[in-house]
Amino acid sequence: MTALGKLAGAVQTFVGDVAQGFFEITHNGFAVVGLATVFSTLTLLARPDLRAVGESQLMTWLHARQAQALGLVPELDAIDRATALNPKNLPKQQAAVAYWLSKKYRVAPEPLSALVAEAYEVGERTRIDPLLLLSVMAIESSFNPFAQSPVGAQGLMQVMTGIHSDKYENFGGKLAAFDPVTNLRVGAKVLQECIQRAGSVEAGLKFYVGAALHPDDGGYGAKVLGEYGRLKEVAAGRAVPLFVPPTVRTVAPAEPVPALPAEPAPAV
Numbered sequence: 001m002t003a004l005g006k007l008a009g010a011v012q013t014f015v016g017d018v019a020q021g022f023f024e025i026t027h028n029g030f031a032v033v034g035l036a037t038v039f040s041t042l043t044l045l046a047r048p049d050l051r052a053v054g055e056s057q058l059m060t061w062l063h064a065r066q067a068q069a070l071g072l073v074p075e076l077d078a079i080d081r082a083t084a085l086n087p088k089n090l091p092k093q094q095a096a097v098a099y100w101l102s103k104k105y106r107v108a109p110e111p112l113s114a115l116v117a118e119a120y121e122v123g124e125r126t127r128i129d130p131l132l133l134l135s136v137m138a139i140e141s142s143f144n145p146f147a148q149s150p151v152g153a154q155g156l157m158q159v160m161t162g163i164h165s166d167k168y169e170n171f172g173g174k175l176a177a178f179d180p181v182t183n184l185r186v187g188a189k190v191l192q193e194c195i196q197r198a199g200s201v202e203a204g205l206k207f208y209v210g211a212a213l214h215p216d217d218g219g220y221g222a223k224v225l226g227e228y229g230r231l232k233e234v235a236a237g238r239a240v241p242l243f244v245p246p247t248v249r250t251v252a253p254a255e256p257v258p259a260l261p262a263e264p265a266p267a268v
Contacts, residue, residue, distance in 0.1 A: 083145075083180045084110035085117055093235050094120060100234045101134065104242045107143045111180070115143070115156070118181050119188075126192045131235060132201070133157075133188055135227040136208070139220070145180040156180055157187025160210075164190060201225075 087095045087109045098116045102109040116134065123130035140158040141147040148154050154161045154177045161168065161177045167186045168174050176182040195204030198212070202221055211217040233240045 082111075083114045084108075085113040086110065087113040089113075090117060093237075096237065097131070097134065097231060097234055100231075100240065100242070101138065101143070105138065105142050112143065115180060115184065118184055122185055122188045126188050128188060128192055128195070129228075131231040132224075132228050133184065133191070135224050135231060136187070136191065136205075137184070138227050139223045145183065146178055154178065155183035155187070157183050157190070159183060159187045159190055 087098045090098060090113055094116050095113070098109055098113040101107070101116070102112045105112075115137070116130075119130040119133045119137075122128075123133055137143055137156045140153075141156050143156065145156050147156075147158065149158055152160060152162055159167075159177060161174050164186060165174050167189060168176050168182070171179070171182045171186075177186070191204065191208050194207035195201055198204040198207045202225070205221040205224055206212055206217045209217050209220040211220070230240050
């Protein structure tokens with residue numbers, strides 16, 4: 001065998017030995033990884049507390065990566081704070097009311113659906129027609145949950161927070177006035193008390209708007225009851241225009257002013 005042949009044989013042997021060693025190391029490495037995985041799995045199954053800690057750390061890491069990628073901090077339970085429902089999940093009557101109010105007051109149908117559903121539940125408890133509650137909301141705030149009047153009435157139902165602070169104590173304090181559902185519940189309770197005190201819905205609305213000691217309520221009751229009548233039509237399935245055309249008042253023509261007699265021309 002020539003020297004060149006011996007060199008080639010030596011190189012072949014070296015390469016074969018390296019390949020064999022790499023195979024054995026890799027094989028043993030995979031075996032170690034497999035054993036470690038099995039051991040970790042058995043440990044986690046035996047120790048639920050460790051599994052919970054591991055899952056928590058993994059979710060924290062994933063959220064951090066997502067926040068870094070999006071530039072936003074994920075908050076998966078934020079949807080629980082939303083006052084919103086899919087109107088398609090409401091009964092037909094309630095859905096019709098929600099869609100009509102949404103179009104008229106230019107408010108998204110999802111939050112209005114939540115308010116409509118809540119009004120029906122609160123109305124059943126307080127024995128007040130839910131459509132009347134919705135009418136009060138419409139006239140008072142146009143469904144703006146953050147509305148505030150010059151005299152301090154706040155929220156959807158424009159409840160005087162300072163006067164009725166005791167009612168908000170059951171909901172965590174006066175700031176709950178800006179939670180739509182809480183404001184609706186407190187407002188319904190105030191309206192219920194006003195109607196009971198006054199003896200009728202019409203008189204109760206006068207008390208609610210703070211005009212009990214005044215000759216009239218400035219047209220407030222007529223506005224609420226007018227919207228109430230329209231909502232009853234909507235709930236009955238009838239087509240109701242969004243805007244009521246203004247009433248044209250007929251005024252009798254003024255009597256003509258009699259002409260003054262002509263003065264005689266001066267003598268020349």
